[in-house]
Amino acid sequence: MKSLDKPANAENEETSDSNTGFFTPNEKIDFSNVKIEPLFEESVDFETFSKSDFRAVKVKNCVAVPKSKKLLQFTLDDGTGKDRTILSGIHEFYEPEELVGKTLIAITNLPPRAMMGIESCGMLLSAVNELKEGEGEELHLIMVDNHIPAGAKLY
Incomplete structure (x- = not known):
């Protein structure tokens, strides 16, 4: 398999600890006030789980849904050659323009x-956790490396 690493003499060479703004290093995050929701006690058998089709999708466009405070409308490349529309109630956490070009999981x-009045065809995956009491919750869309092509299946 061909390496995706840049050659040593590449322009704009990044430092070894550079993450190109994609990930926030864990040592800079204060997790002390994070409250994690308990895991489901009910188990799902493998056959049921394997019926779910998780795919990498590229955000082609994202706009706020008129007359909605929460909904964002995503136009996604899912690798099929036909645009997919998914609505997600995450406007409290993201502005539409910051998501264009990202690779997400749906x-x-x-x-x-x-x-x-808009048909949503799927669901974007995110991680949600409660902040310390009275401070609400935070949500993070699951974003993956942009080298992963649209339509790539997750196993």
């Missing part, structure tokens, strides 16, 4: 669901 075989 479950793509959910039945379509109409929201605000």
Whole structure:
């Protein structure tokens, strides 16, 4: 397999601890006030889990849904050659323009669901945790390396 590493003489060479702004190093995050939701006690058998189709999707466009304070409308490249629309109630945590060009993870075989008159065909995956009491919660979309092509299946 061809390496994706840049040659040593590449222009704009990054330092060894550079993360190109994609990841925040853990040592700079204060996790002391994070409250983690308990895991589900009910188990799901492998056959049921394997019916879920998780795919890498590229954000082609993202806009706020008119008359909604929460919803963002994503136009996604899912590798099929046809745009996929997914709505997500994450506007409190993200501005649409900061998501264009990102590679996210979506479950793509959910039945379509109409929201605000727009059909949403899937669900974007995110991590949510509660902050210390009275401070609400925070949400982080699951973003992956942009080298992963649209439509790549997760196993």
